[in-house]
Ligand code: NDP
């Protein structure tokens with residue numbers, strides 16, 4: 001086997017959108033460990049300016065962006081290093097991701113708010129390391145068509161999709177019989193609907209294997225995260241909904257399976273640590289030692305699998321429905337879910353209401369098979385309003 005020699009290439013210049021979040025800080029940890037391979041040229045956050053300033057003092061990017069106008073007005077400029085230009089708003093995000101200095105854009109904003117920056121990066125032909133799965137849920141075919149048209153690489157950060165991407169190396173979708181996404185099952189694995197009617201946000205926020213931002217942690221508890229990942233896989237790898245399956249794997253060590261046409265199955269294994277798929281997406285196709293945890297072969301015992309409980313975790317089937325129907329359904333499901341998760345976190349909706357409400361909004365919308373991006377963004381706003389009125393009706397009848 002060839003001896004690994006450190007790359008002689010210059011570092012990848014990275015613009016990081018969502019730098020203050022869970023994926024953002026893990027990305028910076030990769031950069032911290034591999035300064036000769038990763039150079040941070042730009043950082044963007046929404047409103048946590050103190051944390052952004054601290055990151056700027058450490059990584060000295062040329063540009064830092066605060067998307068929120070109020071936070072930008074409040075931010076103490078003296079906390080930012082002299083060489084960092086502090087900018088504000090969506091135009092600044094566009095400027096950052098399209099700059100000639102930027103090689104790779106890490107898309108790690110949470111929710112549909114991540115679509116703009118991802119779109120601008122792909123439109124400029126940049127390589128995008130995509131954590132923001134909502135971009136593909138909302139605009140799947142438009143996003144992948146744009147990437148293809150501009151010759152932009154779209155590399156998955158989501159651990160399941162990174163696993164599939166790695167297993168697919170050297171193959172095309174035509175070689176694939178099916179992909180099986182693994183799911184931890186979240187904090188409520190094994191519970192029935194009757195046990196979940198009154199669970200609190202605090203209980204739902206306790207994930208057994210992954211440390212993540214609050215929105216995706218709730219999505220993991222409802223299995224909506226897996227639903228969104230089914231849709232993400234459908235568009236990212238050009239699969240049909242029938243080629244995608246989900247299996248519960250509580251240890252979160254196998255990150256997904258690909259079954260090929262000849263019946264051979266490839267999987268990717270590693271401890272649950274997002275720094276590995278992030279590093280892979282940043283340095284692709286290079287593999288080098290990094291900060292991610294490694295499997296401890298002395299401690300490894302059983303890896304277990306079970307079928308998901310689709311009745312209790314009704315969100316999962318909504319993902320398959322959207323993967324099958326496409327069109328406007330992804331934008332509607334995503335916005336309804338974002339709004340319903342917000343309502344659950346503020347104690348205005350019950351846990352099981354999240355999936356009920358999402359289904360009701362999907363059922364109520366005017367389906368179109370080939371919507372434009374503008375139409376999808378309008379529907380996003382409409383779906384959020386529908387959740388507001390669904391919540392009002394629900395509260396009145398409770
Ligand atoms: P967090 O909530 O931890 O972080 C979100 C980041 O986005 C923060 O930097 C936040 O800034 C910024 N942000 C929030 N709203 C806006 C907005 N309107 N405009 C611009 N920036 C905004 O989320 P995660 O890191 O957990 O998740 C990020 C994405 O990665 C999600 O799409 C998630 O599904 C995906 N993902 C996450 C995984 C994980 O392990 N966390 C695993 C796989 C995928 P501020 O701090 O200033 O509010």
Ligand code: MG
Pocket residue numbers: 158159160229
């Ligand atoms: Mg995932």
